[in-house]
Amino acid sequence: MKETVTRPPELSGLLHGFVLRLRTRLTHVSQAHARSYFAALETMPAPFTLLSIYWAGRFTLCARREDLLLYDECFREFFVGGVPSPTSGDNSALQRVTGLLASCGEDEAAEAEDRKETQALSANVMEVLRGSDFTTMSQAELSEVLRLIETLRFSYPLRQNRYRRSSHLGPLHAQRTVRAALEQHGEFIRLVRARADLRPRRCVLLIDVSGSMRGYAEPLLRFGYAMTNSMPRVAEVFSMGSRLARLTPLLGGQAPQVAMRAVTRSVVDWGGGTRLGSGLQGFLNTWGQRGMARGAVVIIASDGWESGGAELLAEQMARLRRLAYKVIWVNPHKSSEGYEPSTAGMKAALPYVDNFVGGASLAELVALGQTIGSVAGSEFKRKS
Known part of the structure; x- marks a missing residue:
């Protein structure tokens, strides 16, 4: 203004x-x-x-x-x-x-000085809030942090295509160089170079909206909103509680307030029980097995409380691990002092998780976005 x-x-x-x-x-x-x-x-x-x-x-x-x-x-x-x-x-x-x-x-000069002091104070406050737990914030502080989460932008996770793209800066492509020489009667007139053809990799976010995630579900949904709008046609967002709901059409291409109201109307099991195993099974049966989870980066945001049986969750996590490229588990309690993954759900899921990270503050969500954007790129660099 x-x-x-x-x-x-x-x-x-x-x-x-x-x-x-x-x-x-x-x-x-x-x-x-x-x-x-x-x-x-x-x-x-x-x-x-x-x-x-x-x-x-x-x-x-x-x-x-x-x-x-x-x-x-x-x-x-x-x-x-x-x-x-x-x-x-x-x-x-x-x-x-x-x-x-x-x-x-x-008077204007005095007001300008006051504004500078207020801005400096606000910067210091935001630096403190950046690392603060969402559940310890006042309503005004949480509203400001939620607004910042909505504005996050992420880099696409990348995957390497089967074929390579011609490029004068890439490494030598032996097959194409020999083919070009055969066209010139066996003379190696030019060296053909090619680089890897990198394309966006699908990214799926599954958010636990049960009662045990109260205080963290809304920031994670705002994170899903930012992910959907910064990575269109690649990001998918689901809610898991007592039932599974696909939220991607509600989050993409809309104002944050409109999207959150639509999500609130759609998620009828907000603050209810937790059945992670059956929710993950429903996702794999309906969406994942058909291609959404194949080669994707799948992020599960949950504290690991499971009321439906840890055996089913372990079975579905093993199934997801065979389909997905990377599995990241976000537990808001991980950053708490003295935390141990003692719940049955976490014990069942951790053997199939590639990255186990926290998600209780703005700083941890920013780090999660960086992890999503760099995981596939780092894998490609290591292979090449």
Whole structure:
């Protein structure tokens, strides 16, 4: 939002008097012109000067060439005590205006210093909130952090295509070089180079919205919103509780408030029980086995509390591990001091997890986004 410059009441009254005087000379000046004049003054940087008042009125209150002479005469008469020339006559009005402008500049300078101090304080507060647990924040602090999560942008996880793309900067491609030589009767006239053809890799986020994840589900859903909008056609988001729900169509291409309201209406088991095994089984049967999980980076955000049996969860995790390229488990409690994965669900899932990370703060979610964007790229670099 653009900052507006606050004028002292005395200066505002003087400017209104000038506009009234001018309207007696220039009959075409209407209320709309006057509003444009004051709006132009609001956009000018502090401190106000007589020159800025003059040019703001000249640009907004004069419509014709012949208006300029009348405007100049009215300006000199009003601000220089009725004397046509600014070099003669009583300058008491000019001194009065100059004093008001100077005091206005001092007030604006003081306000500018206050704003700098407030901004510095806000930066320090945000640095503290960056590493704070979501459940320890006030509602105002959480709202600000949620807004920041919505604006996160991620790099695509990459996969290497089967074929390589021609490039003069890539390594030598032996087969294509020999084929080109055969076309030239066995003469190696040119060396063919090629580089890896990298394409976006699918990324799937499964969010536990059960009662045990209260306080963390909403930030993770905002993370899913940011992921869906920064990686369209690649990212998929699901909620898992007592049932499975696909949220991707609700999150993509919409304003954050609209998307969150749609998610709230769609997720009917918010804060209910947890059946991770059956939810993961439903995902694999309906979506994963058909291709969504094949070669994908799959992120499961849950604290590992399982009410449906750890055996089913272990079975489905093994099945997911055979399909997915990488499996990342996000547990908000992992960053807590003295945390141990003691729940039956976590013990069953961890053998099939590639990365076990935390997700209780903004900093950890930012790190998670970096992990998602770099995991496939790092694998490709190691192979090449």
